[in-house]
Amino acid sequence: QKEVEQDPGPLSVPEGAIVSLNCTYSNSAFQYFMWYRQYSRKGPELLMYTYSSGNKEDGRFTAQVDKSSKYISLFIRDSQPSDSATYLCAMRIIQGAQKLVFGQGTRLTINP
Amino acid sequence: EPEVTQTPSHQVTQMGQEVILRCVPISNHLYFYWYRQILGQKVEFLVSFYNNEISEKSEIFDDQFSVERPDGSNFTLKIRSTKLEDSAMYFCASRWDRAGDQPQHFGDGTRLSIL
Numbered sequence: 001q002k003e004v005e006q007d008p009g010p011l012s013v014p015e016g017a018i019v020s021l022n023c024t025y026s027n028s029a030f031q032y033f034m035w036y037r038q039y040s041r042k043g044p045e046l047l048m049y050t051y052s053s054g055n056k057e058d059g060r061f062t063a064q065v066d067k068s069s070k071y072i073s074l075f076i077r078d079s080q081p082s083d084s085a086t087y088l089c090a091m092r093i094i095q096g097a098q099k100l101v102f103g104q105g106t107r108l109t110i111n112p
Numbered sequence: 113e114p115e116v117t118q119t120p121s122h123q124v125t126q127m128g129q130e131v132i133l134r135c136v137p138i139s140n141h142l143y144f145y146w147y148r149q150i151l152g153q154k155v156e157f158l159v160s161f162y163n164n165e166i167s168e169k170s171e172i173f174d175d176q177f178s179v180e181r182p183d184g185s186n187f188t189l190k191i192r193s194t195k196l197e198d199s200a201m202y203f204c205a206s207r208w209d210r211a212g213d214q215p216q217h218f219g220d221g222t223r224l225s226i227l
Contacts, residue, residue, distance in 0.1 A: 034215055043116075043203050043218040044155065051213065088155065098207075099145070099157040099168060100216060 003027050006089055006103025015112050019076040023089035023103045026070065030091040030101070033065050035074045038086045038105065047087075048074060079110045114138045116219035118204050124225045125194055133189045133222045135204030144187045145205040145216060146179065148172070155203065161187065191224075199226045 006023045013019055021035075032051055036044035048063035050056045056063045064073040072091075076083055089103040117136045125131045137144050146158040159169040161179055178190045187206075191198055201223050205216040 032213070032215075036218070041220075041223070043118075043220040046215050046217060049215045090155075098143070098209075099160055099170075100147075100155075100205075101157070102155040104154050 003101050004089065004091060004103045007106055008104045010107040010109060012109045012111060013079060015079060015081060015110055017079050017110075019074075019079050019083070019108060019110075021074045021076075021087050021089075021106050021108070023072050023091075024070055025072075025091060025101075027093075027101075028067075028070065029093045031094050032092050032098075033063070033072050034090045034100070035061075035063055036088040036090060038088055040085075044088055044090075081110045081112050084109045116204055116206055116217055118202075118219035118222050120222060121220070122223045122225070124227065127196055127226050128193050131191050131194055131224065133191075133202050133204075133224070135187045135189075135219060136185050137187055137204065137206030138208070138217060139185070141206035141208045141217075143167075143207040143209055143216075144179075144181070145207075146189045147203045147205065147218075148200040149203065149221075150200045158189075158202075194224075194226045196226050199224055 004025045035048040037047050038044045050063050053065050053067045060077045062075040086105040086107045088105045090100040092098045119134045144161040149155045159173045160167045176192045180188050201221040203221045205218045207216045208214050
C-alpha cells in the first residue's frame with residue numbers, strides 16, 4: 001500500500017462549482033498535513049497547512065483532516081479559472097528532519 | 113514576501129558530466145531540503161540539511177549526490193556523474209522552525225535535462 005494516495009484526475013469542473021480534492025494515507029505517524037498548488041513549470045506553492053483533525057478555512061479554501069480515517073480533503077468554493085493547477089497533498093511526521101511525503105497530485109481545470 | 117530562489121531555471125548537460133544546482137533559501141530559515149519530480153511522477157524527497165550537515169537522505173541520494181552550504185546564503189546540490197534518469201525537476205525548499213511546526217516553502221525548481 002502506498003504511503004499517500006491521491007487520485008491524479010484529471011478533474012474538470014465549471015466555474016463557480018465547489019471542488020473536492022482528497023488524499024488517503026497509511027502511516028498513522030503523519031501529524032502535519034499540507035496542500036500545495038503547482039502551476040505548470042512552477043514549484044509547489046503552499047495553500048493550506050494543518051495539524052489537528054477537523055476543518056481549517058482560509059478564504060475560498062477549506063482543509064479537512066480526519067486522522068481516524070487517515071483521510072484529508074481540500075474544498076475550493078466558488079472555483080475560478082485561475083484555480084486551474086495541480087493540487088498536491090503532502091504530509092510529515094513530527095520527529096526528525098520532517099521530510100514531506102507527497103501524493104501524486106490532482107490536475108484540476110476550471111472551465112469558464 | 114520572502115521566497116526561495118533557484119538557478120538556473122533550466123540546465124542541459126551531457127551524460128557523465130557534473131552539474132551543480134543552486135538555491136538561495138529564505139534568509140532566516142534553518143532547515144533546507146532538495147526534492148525531485150520526474151515528469152509525470154510524484155515529488156520525491158532527496159535530502160534534508162540542518163546545522164551544516166545532512167540530517168536525512170533518501171535511497172535516491174546515493175554517492176553521486178552531495179549537498180553543501182558554502183556560505184550563509186547558498187545551498188547547492190551536486191550530481192557528480194549524471195545519468196539519463198537524473199532528468200527531472202529539482203526543487204529546493206526551506207523551513208524556519210525552531211518550534212517544529214512550520215511548513216516548507218519551495219522554489220520554482222531547476223529543470224535538469226541529461227542528453
